[in-house]
Amino acid sequence: MTPSQPLRLSAALLTGALLLGGLMTGPASADVPATAAATSAVRVNQVGYLPEGPKRATVVTSATQALTWQLRNAAGTVVASGATVPHGADTPSGQSVQVADFSSYRSTGSGYVLAVDGNSSVPFDIRADLYDTLRSDSMAFFHHQRSGIAIDASLVGASYARPAGHLGVAPNKGDTSVPCQATVCDYTQDVRGGWYDAGDHGKYVVNGGISTWLVVNSFERAERAGKGAALGDSSLRVPERGNGIPDVLDEARWELDFLMRMQVPESKPYAGMAFHKIHDAAWTGMPLRPDQDPQPRELHRPSTAATLNLAAAAAQCARVFRPYDAAYADRCLSAARRAWTAAQANPAVYAPASDSTGGGAYEDARVTDEFYWAAAELYVTTGEPAYRDAVTASSWHTSADAFTPHGFGWADTAALGRLTLAMVPNGLPATDVSRVRSSVIAAADGHLSRMAAQGYAVPTPADGYFWGSNGNIADNAIVMAVAAELTGDGRYRAGALETMDYLLGRNALGLSYVTGYGERSSQNQHHRFWAHQLDASLPHPPAGSLAGGPNSGLQDPVALEKLTGCAPAACYVDDIGSYSTNEVAVNWNAPLAWLAAYAAERTSTGGEPPTACAVTYTVNNVWNTGFTATVTIKNTGPTAVDGWQLAWAYPGGQRVTSAWNATVTQNGTTVSARDAAWNKALPPGATTSFGVQGTHSGTNPSPTTFTLNGGACA
Structure with a gap:
């Protein structure tokens, strides 16, 4: 949420009054971590660093001259040393700092400590599998947040098991037959399932849309890069594991089903539109299981x-689910088309800011960015001219404001459309695709520039610490990660990884904002049933839950009491009552899960580009309605390719009917060709060819843009 975005009141002023008025009075419990003053002056990623990745620490010090740093292993032996670089005053944190860079050290191990000027960091690891567990835990967050299903101890452990919420078992009123607010409608709707949005029991389509997009996009990106197996079937802790569908898509489907249930039925007023949200008629107290x-x-x-949001998320679903469940993909596409048509017929129906009793308002009176995002998803999925024209006619298609220093979010979604058009092969002219990709790279350059100017290397400006700042910071890291894949420039991957450093402890408070990760981590996030601070019989939030983060607006009573006068990057308190700094939300954990999956991939962080390649597309024969073509791939890079996937989009709407020497599938205009096992190995300088036969409608223009394993080819 940028300062220009609507205020997201996902916790109530009533909740704050309850907390301060009797449910929790006086100072925070002993579960609240010590203040920043008790932390080490040497701030590191408390989980650790990847062997070939960036390894930097920030040292809080009044010294103006360079200091000596020493990296010590678990035995206390100095294994590397060097000099810090003085930075001086760091405006967001209000601290004077220096930076220690030990990136050149690449040996692995546990229990490393960085010592500077008599101060030592918390212990940390250097290992290649550093993010494997976080990849799983951050994605498991969504299973924990599921509504309408029992959360089973066999998947989450006894502390987090609970009965299904909101299915109508007394005293619960349930979500299987929910009436509208007075004057909204005269019928009930089955809107069971989905994810609880945050620390309350509400479910919101606008936040669900962007969160689902990020979860599905995490898999789509990984699959395109040839690394989707890490999120594949039986890779996560979900009840659907073993069903032949990637687990990350199973999790996304739980929310997608809910989003489609929120669509207004045919024959009803506003048919095809989506109800904005569903939640309790009044705010509930804490703690309270659903x-x-x-x-x-x-x-x-x-x-x-x-x-x-429904149109965009459902269109993406139709594209990504098709290889695994064509019938479900068809259902998603039908819902997306209906939603798009309904939005065109009702382009200015806005959620009021006043509708914040019992749940957040999520008001948004500018929806041109949502129109652009939805059109981009529908076009890339279908290739249909009407959606292409909606994309190219949108002011967002050329606007630099699609990417801002404060990041994208639930109220600013144009960047999502731009990322899809940049990453997924489509039928836009090559010059248009190049311009879109250049905008992603320019945005990533801006984030790197802001990081370089700060002592803690955070990809947000000094005024970027608002409600949910950690989510927006993680979103900015995704832009850098996409730029890394588009260009092969390791600086962008390094920027994404350094953002993880910030979230995991290299920050103004020396605190990991991710529950269960790091020696000093958040553990009292605002939540109705992960509420150990209020009731010792209840658990802390599960490992992998991201706190909202510093918020200089201090928009809750606890923050006002404890943080008045704080520097922007230090306006955070690990107290369950501070919903404006310490709530959890699906749209904050979604980018964390995206980044954890990206960081966990076994690839060089020091600049190894995606596969360097050249592709030649040769039309061999063409007739009235058909053609044949040969596609030749050359590995122009210095390392061998072991398994390849080539993607392109047909600009003339051609359809592939058969192929040889490769497995070829098509979704809309997008074509994907996989190796045939016997030709999967491509040593440096080697080539391989395969053929396709297809149909055309009078014109047969050749594709001009290709990606191999996620990287652009010449």
Whole structure:
């Protein structure tokens, strides 16, 4: 949420009053970590570093001259040393700092400590599998947040097991037959399932849309890079594991089903639109498990923003699910088309800012960015001219404001459309695709520039510490990661990894914002049923949950009491009552999960580019309605390729009907060709060819843009 975005009140002023008025009074419990003053002056990623990745630490010191740093292994032996670089005043943190860079050290091990000027960091690791567990835990967050299903101890452990919430078991009113608010509609709707949005029991289409997109995009990106198996079937802790569908898509489907249930039925007013949200009629107190929630539930007025979120997420679903479940992909595409048509017919139905009783308002009176995002997803999925024209006619298609220093978010979604057009092969002219990709790279350059100017290397400006800042910071890291894949420039991957350093302890407070990760991590995030601070019989949030992060707005009573006068990057307190700094939310954990999966991939962080390649597309024969073509791939890089996937888009709407020497599939205009096992190995300088036969409609222009294993080819 940027300062220009609507305020997201996902916790109530009533909740704050309850907490301060009796449920929790006086100072925070002993579960709240010590203040920043008790942390080490040497701030590191408390989990550790990748062997070939960037390894930098920030040292809080009033010294103006360079200091000596020493890296010591678990035995206390000095294994590397050097001099810090003085930075001086760091405006966001209000601290004077220096930076120690030990990136050149690449040996692996546990228990390393960085010592500077008599101070030592917390112990950390250097290892290649550093992010494997976080990849799983951060994605498991969504299973924990599921509504309408029992959370089983066999998957989450006894502390986190609970009965299904909001299915109508007393005292719960349930989500299987929910009425609208007065005057909104005269019928009920089955809107069970989905993810609880944050620390309350509400479910919101606008936040669900961007969160689902990020979860699915994490897999789509990894699959395109040839690394989707890490998120494949039986890779995560979900009840659907073993069903032949990648687990990350199973998790996304739980929310997608809910989003489609929120669509207004045919023959009803606003048919095809999406109800904006569903939650309790009044705010509940804390703590409270969802199955114990006695409040009546209400559907809130449809909105154009929610409808376009549904259109975009469902169109992406149709594209990514098709190889695994064609019938479900068809269902998603049908819902997306209906939503798009309904939004066009109702382009200015806005959720009011005043609708914040019992749940956040999520108001958004500018939806041109959602129209652009939805059109981009529908076009890339279908290749249809109407959606292409909606993309190219949008002011967002050329606007530099699609990417801002403060990042994208639920109210600023144009960047999502731009990222899809940059990453997924499509039928736009090559010059258009090049311009879109250049905008991603320019945005990433801006983030790197801001990181270089700060002592803690955070990809946000000094005024970027607002409600949910950690989520927006993680979103900016995704832009850098995409730039890395588009260019092969290791600086961008390094920027994404250094953002993880910030989230995991290299920050103004010396605190990891991810539960269970790091020696000093958040553990009292604002949540209705992960509420150990209020009730010792309840658990802390599960490992892998990301706190909202510093918020200089201090928009809750606890933050006002404890943080007045704080520097922007230090406006955070690990207290369950501080919902404006310490809540969890699906749209904050989604980019964390995306980044954890990206960081966990076994690839050089020091600049190894995606596969360098050259592709030749030769039309061998063409007739009235058909053609044959030969595609030749050459490995122009210095390392061998072991397994390849080539992707392109047909600019003339051609359809592949058969292929040889490769397995070829097509979705809309996008074609994907995989190796045939016997030709998967491509040593440096080697070539391989395969053929396709297809149909055309009078014109047969050749594709001009190709990606191999996620990297652009010449």
